[in-house]
Amino acid sequence: MSILINKDSKVITQGITGKTGQFHTRMCRDYANGKEAFVAGVNPKRAGEDFEGVPIYASVKDAKEQTGANVSVIYVPPAGAADAIWEAVDADLDLVICITEGIPVRDMLAVRNRMRQENKKTLLLGPNCPGLITPDELKIGIMPAHICKKGRIGVVSRSGTLTYEAVAQLTELGLGQSSAVGIGGDPINGLKHIDILKMFNDDPETDAVVMIGEIGGPDEVNAAEWAKDNMSKPVVGFIAGVTAPPGKRMGHAGALISGGADTADAKLEIMEACGIRTTRNPSEMGKLLKSVL
Known part of the structure; x- marks a missing residue:
C-alpha cells in the first residue's frame, strides 16, 4: 500500500516535448515500473508523434481516452501551466502533479476557485513541487x-x-x-x-x-x-x-x-x-x- 501513486498508476506527461519534460520523463521511466506507467504525452502541436515510444496526444482528454491514464505530471512553462492544470482537472484524472515554478498567483487563484466551484474530484499536488515517489514502484517528478x-x-x-x-x-x-x-x-x-x-x-x-x-x-x-x-x-x-x-x-x-x-x-x-x-x-x-x- 502506498499513497497517491503505485506501480499500477498510468501517467501522462504534459509538456513532454520540452527539455525539462523530456529529461524527467526519461528519468522516471528508467526507475522501477516507470516504463509501464508512463503511457502518454500531451502537446497539441505534436499530436501523432511519439517521445521514445511514448505516444503524444493533442489533449489530456484524448490521452486519457486512448490509454486509461489516471495521473498527469506537468512541465509546462509558467505562462501556460495553470491552463495545463485545468485541462487535466477537467479530464477528471485522479491526480495532477505540477512541477512548474513561477506560475502567477492570480492564475493559480483562478484554477483553485474553479476547481472548488465545479466540485472537481481531481487532487492537485504542487505547483512548484518536486513530485513524489513510492520506492521500488514509481517516481513522478524530479526527485x-x-x-x-x-x-x-x-x-x-x-x-x-x-x-x-x-x-x-x-x-x-x-x-x-x-x-x-x-x-x-x-x-x-x-x-x-x-x-x-x-x-x-x-x-x-x-x-x-x-x-x-x-x-x-x-x-x-x-x-x-x-x-x-x-x-x-x-x-x-x-x-x-x-x-x-x-x-x-x-x-x-x-x-x-x-x-x-x-x-x-x-x-x-x-x-x-x-x-x-x-x-x-x-x-x-x-x-x-x-x-x-
Missing part, C-alpha cells in the same frame, strides 16, 4: 531516486531539497520510505500537509511520518492540530527558516512571515505542544524519527 529505499516511513515536505535530505537520512539509517511527497512551496497549492498526514495515517504500511515545513502560512499548524487529535502514528517535524527575518521572502513564494504564528519558532512551539517531536537541525531529522519508533 532523485537513488537515495530512496523501500520502507515504512512517510515523508511530507514543502521544500524540495529538504525532502531529499530527509529521504537520504532515513535510507542511511536503514529505514526506508513508504512514500515521499513534496507538496510545493507556492502560496496557493493543492494538497497540504494535513491531507498527506491523513493519507499516511490511513496507510497500513506507514509506521511514522517526517513532516517538513517552512516559515509563512498556517499549513503546518493546521496539520499539527489535526495530528494531535487524530494521528495514531508518531510524527517528527522540522521547520526551515528559524533565522529568517520578518517580511523577507525566503526562496519559496509561500515562505514569507506575515503574522506572529508564521515564524519558524512559533510553528515549532505549536508542533511540540501537539505532541510532534521537532528538531532545529536539518541533519538530525532521520535520527529524531528513529528515536520515536
Whole structure:
C-alpha cells in the first residue's frame, strides 16, 4: 500500500516535448515500473508523434481516452501551466502533479476557485513541487531516486531539497520510505500537509511520518492540530527558516512571515505542544524519527 501513486498508476506527461519534460520523463521511466506507467504525452502541436515510444496526444482528454491514464505530471512553462492544470482537472484524472515554478498567483487563484466551484474530484499536488515517489514502484517528478529505499516511513515536505535530505537520512539509517511527497512551496497549492498526514495515517504500511515545513502560512499548524487529535502514528517535524527575518521572502513564494504564528519558532512551539517531536537541525531529522519508533 502506498499513497497517491503505485506501480499500477498510468501517467501522462504534459509538456513532454520540452527539455525539462523530456529529461524527467526519461528519468522516471528508467526507475522501477516507470516504463509501464508512463503511457502518454500531451502537446497539441505534436499530436501523432511519439517521445521514445511514448505516444503524444493533442489533449489530456484524448490521452486519457486512448490509454486509461489516471495521473498527469506537468512541465509546462509558467505562462501556460495553470491552463495545463485545468485541462487535466477537467479530464477528471485522479491526480495532477505540477512541477512548474513561477506560475502567477492570480492564475493559480483562478484554477483553485474553479476547481472548488465545479466540485472537481481531481487532487492537485504542487505547483512548484518536486513530485513524489513510492520506492521500488514509481517516481513522478524530479526527485532523485537513488537515495530512496523501500520502507515504512512517510515523508511530507514543502521544500524540495529538504525532502531529499530527509529521504537520504532515513535510507542511511536503514529505514526506508513508504512514500515521499513534496507538496510545493507556492502560496496557493493543492494538497497540504494535513491531507498527506491523513493519507499516511490511513496507510497500513506507514509506521511514522517526517513532516517538513517552512516559515509563512498556517499549513503546518493546521496539520499539527489535526495530528494531535487524530494521528495514531508518531510524527517528527522540522521547520526551515528559524533565522529568517520578518517580511523577507525566503526562496519559496509561500515562505514569507506575515503574522506572529508564521515564524519558524512559533510553528515549532505549536508542533511540540501537539505532541510532534521537532528538531532545529536539518541533519538530525532521520535520527529524531528513529528515536520515536
